[in-house]
Amino acid sequence: MVRFFNKDEEDRIVAAIREAETATSGEIRVHVEVGARKPALEVAKRLFGELGMDQTQDRNAVLILLAVDRREFAIVGDEGINRVVPRDFWDEERDLMQQHFRRGDFATGIELAVQQIGRNLKEYFPYQSDDVNELPDEISYN
Numbered sequence: 001m002v003r004f005f006n007k008d009e010e011d012r013i014v015a016a017i018r019e020a021e022t023a024t025s026g027e028i029r030v031h032v033e034v035g036a037r038k039p040a041l042e043v044a045k046r047l048f049g050e051l052g053m054d055q056t057q058d059r060n061a062v063l064i065l066l067a068v069d070r071r072e073f074a075i076v077g078d079e080g081i082n083r084v085v086p087r088d089f090w091d092e093e094r095d096l097m098q099q100h101f102r103r104g105d106f107a108t109g110i111e112l113a114v115q116q117i118g119r120n121l122k123e124y125f126p127y128q129s130d131d132v133n134e135l136p137d138e139i140s141y142n
Helices: 007-020 040-050 091-102 106-122
Strands: 027-033 061-067 072-077
Touching (some): 027 106, 040 061, 040 072, 061 106
Parallel strands (some): 027 061
C-alpha cells in the first residue's frame, strides 16, 4: 500500500487528532483515498459508514477524506454534529486546508484543520471525564 504521508507527517497528524480529542468528546479520523472514481464527498459519505463512524455514542464523529488522485477533499460530520452546528461550520476548516494544499503542504493543512475542529467542537461536545476513544486515531488508507 502506497502511503501519501511520510512517517513524520503521519505522526504529526495523529498527534493533532489525539490532542484535539482531549478538548472534545468528538471523534476525528483522517482517511486517504487513492484511485477514487467518485467525488470526494460521495466517497467520504460511503466510508463514514464503512469505518463505523456513525456508531459513536453521541454521533459526533468527523471524517476528513483526502482523494489524492482526484485532487479533492471532503469534511463530513455525523448527524449529532450537523444537528447543532451552524450550516457554515466546516467552511473555516475547508478554507484553511485549501490554503495549505495550494502550496503542497497537505500534512500541515490537515494537522491545523484537525486542531481547529477540536477547538470548535469543544463548544458543542466538551470532553467528558469518562470519555472513551471510540475510533482509531491512525490515518487509514485505501
